[in-house]
Amino acid sequence: MNSLTERSPVSVWNFPKLEKCPEILKPAISRRLALLIIGDCSVVYSGRASSTLDWGERLVLVKSDGSVVVHRREGYEPVNWQPPGCIFDTSIQPDGLLRIRAIRPSSRESLDIRFRGVFLIVELNLIDRGGFLLYASEEDMKRAIVACPSLIEDGFRPTMEEKRQPSGFIDVFGLDRNGNPLIVEIKKGPVRREAVFQLARYVSKMREGNPEVRGMVIAPSLGKGTMKLLETLKLEFRQLSPKTCLEALQKERRTRESALSHRFDASSD
Amino acid sequence: MNSLTERSPVSVWNFPKLEKCPEILKPAISRRLALLIIGDCSVVYSGRASSTLDWGERLVLVKSDGSVVVHRREGYEPVNWQPPGCIFDTSIQPDGLLRIRAIRPSSRESLDIRFRGVFLIVELNLIDRGGFLLYASEEDMKRAIVACPSLIEDGFRPTMEEKRQPSGFIDVFGLDRNGNPLIVEIKKGPVRREAVFQLARYVSKMREGNPEVRGMVIAPSLGKGTMKLLETLKLEFRQLSPKTCLEALQKERRTRESALSHRFDASSD
């Protein structure tokens, strides 16, 4: 392989001198590479709120999309961060410290990281085209209900997903076996009071025009006082887990595929 | 410094052979050190939901508290993760791949990371006792209001913070200048409908006993249709930003300190 075309996924600097760091960091940022800096730093955040973090040894990850995370020794969450869209400024201060400033113009927030010692810098040139798929989300439950309306009840015919309302969304909307409108609110976790109120808003709006409008919450379980609340508001509940939905969806897909292949068989006859 | 007492904050392995990795990772995990693995991997998550991530070059951070984050080239958030409390299993599979399994027994969730190439391993022994302080949170606003009740209105006397109710919480509770109960709900961002309903729940419960009960939302601004909603529910709004609260709190502290020093002066007389 030619050295011109060769790519190094990682380039490592061990205990670089502070004053050398901008020479490493600046080109990497302008080349839109990710950077990992491990060292002794302090952090000041200022924006929607403000925070200070005293000196300590941490890991800082700067990505090409302009996002930053500062990780401490423990904790799944970063202690400080900046979502994508930052502009960076790296410099050596008069006092000799390395300073990395990440400013997000859109929300006028700034993250100020000062290093008094750097143990390691890694320049990352990662190639990652791997697809990511998430299953059993609320989105999947909705898909399943639209594909297999009998999951709700026999005779249900969904007519609309994500019906936009002045007051918000409706997950699924349709007609029951008697032709009465049925508004469905899906939750993939236990139903909270809040979700019931949400549904109640839509339903009461529609009942002004038609008192026969039904409202139903679909979820794996009910939260604390929600059963009584549902009764009071004349709303219904149907237990359904994300897993059941996923299984029903897969089953439906298989039968649809087999029906499709049958049709092909028939047409080829 | 003696080599026995010397600490190396970072130990680096460059392009380790896959089969060597468990020898590096296992002792580090049992010594409760953090680990950084950069390489070509695929990830399967299974738990509350499930997900798959195809092959690609990523950064994996494993911490001593049993948390894991998998970061791609872009994005502030990890593509896969595991909150603290994981048990780890690292091994070379029959097919020669390196496998790191992070299982969280408490929620029966598992993260399965397979590497077909490792560019870099960094063992991290970070010392970090730096304090972290966050300012201008909703908590600070509450503190400010309790310290300077006139921020709400003249004559307000708070009697309770975080009053526990069957229906939830009350941020601040007190009596206005006329002795009428005043329930205060604090928001540090724009008020949403949801927050108004939350307050309405508390207030309507209390108005059953005393129709003079007042409810007030404190926030920097009002969301879309919340003004009308507040009027309908006979609730009040007082504009107050986290910044204003913080300034009032700091001012109050200064005057309190100066009053204190005066007292000391007086007592020493």
Add this chain to the structure above:
DNA sequence: CGTGCCAGGTGCCTT
């Protein structure tokens, strides 16, 4: 841009 809502939300707190 704000408005609304989901998220494998997480974390913190209290019964």
Add this chain to the structure above:
DNA sequence: AAGGCACTTGGCACG
């Protein structure tokens, strides 16, 4: 454990 709620929530989709 479950309930309630804030969070620099972030993210997406839409008017």
